[in-house]
Amino acid sequence: MLDLLPADYLPPLIGGALIGLAAGLLRFGTGQIAGISGVLRIAMRGPERGWRFAFLAGLLIAGAGAAWRSGPQLAAGLERVPLPMLLVGGLLVGLGTGIGNGCTSGHGICGLARLSKRSMAAVAVFMLAAFVTVWLRRMGGVL
Amino acid sequence: MKTLIALVAGLLFGIGLALSGMASPDRVIGFLDLTGGAWDPRLALVMGAGLLVAAPFFWLADRRGTALCGDALTSPASAGVDRRLLGGAAIFGIGWGLVGVCPGPALIDLFAQPLQAAPFVAALIAGLLLSRKD
Numbered sequence: 547m548l549d550l551l552p553a554d555y556l557p558p559l560i561g562g563a564l565i566g567l568a569a570g571l572l573r574f575g576t577g578q579i580a581g582i583s584g585v586l587r588i589a590m591r592g593p594e595r596g597w598r599f600a601f602l603a604g605l606l607i608a609g610a611g612a613a614w615r616s617g618p619q620l621a622a623g624l625e626r627v628p629l630p631m632l633l634v635g636g637l638l639v640g641l642g643t644g645i646g647n648g649c650t651s652g653h654g655i656c657g658l659a660r661l662s663k664r665s666m667a668a669v670a671v672f673m674l675a676a677f678v679t680v681w682l683r684r685m686g687g688v689l
Numbered sequence: 690m691k692t693l694i695a696l697v698a699g700l701l702f703g704i705g706l707a708l709s710g711m712a713s714p715d716r717v718i719g720f721l722d723l724t725g726g727a728w729d730p731r732l733a734l735v736m737g738a739g740l741l742v743a744a745p746f747f748w749l750a751d752r753r754g755t756a757l758c759g760d761a762l763t764s765p766a767s768a769g770v771d772r773r774l775l776g777g778a779a780i781f782g783i784g785w786g787l788v789g790v791c792p793g794p795a796l797i798d799l800f801a802q803p804l805q806a807a808p809f810v811a812a813l814i815a816g817l818l819l820s821r822k823d
Contacts, residue, residue, distance in 0.1 A: 604699020640816020646777020675782025
């Protein structure tokens with residue numbers, strides 16, 4: 547069972563604060579929204595790709611540094627996901643965030659930070675869908 | 690300047706994600722699994738801290754009217770709460786619940802577990818490109 551000692555909750559709090567700082571800095575500095583799905587989609591095919599490439603490069607450099615420090619454990623659990631599930635899950639995440647115009651960062655951090663009604667609705671729906679999906683997998687053991 | 694700010698923001702975002710533990714599907718599923726008997730509330734701490742820090746910047750940007758680099762503040766879709774938004778969010782939530790990885794962590798995980806993360810990211814990009822005609 548999780549003990550809510552600083553050792554357990556400090557990294558999530560500091561990590562979350564850094565994510566918020568990054569999103570705030572991008573908004574205040576450039577006027578843009580730090581939504582990963584949107585940045586990624588428009589970087590692939592869209593206007594104003596320069597700052598988007600820079601943002602993604604920063605993210606990837608951080609990821610490389612973190613993996614160098616922590617190794618595969620950084621993504622603990624990913625090693626147990628079978629390939630078909632990776633493909634189906636990735637496709638659904640891509641389709642859903644593209645259609646719904648945002649993910650955990652775009653709606654969850656930026657959208658809520660600017661009190662967007664659309665983002666509040668989106669966050670409620672994707673959280674609920676995720677809770678139900680995990681619950682169904684636990685109940686059925688099949689999905 | 691815009692490019693430099695974006696690079697720094699990307700770096701901070703990535704360091705924050707890695708530090709937060711959210712690059713791990715185990716951690717994410719631990720939060721999403723309400724009935725497993727060992728609920729892990731830490732994803733809520735990440736979201737809460739992120740919101741608290743981000744909100745003042747967004748408020749200040751709105752007050753200032755333009756971004757520091759001189760650009761206008763982008764205003765995301767103004768369509769209101771419609772079927773596209775809710776349907777897309779539901780599809781995303783199902784995919785997120787199946788694997789425990791959303792777009793930011795997926796990119797971080799490319800280095801920690803490349804063989805597992807690469808097919809996920811490839812499918813994610815395919816989904817993003819298929820999701821719109823433009």
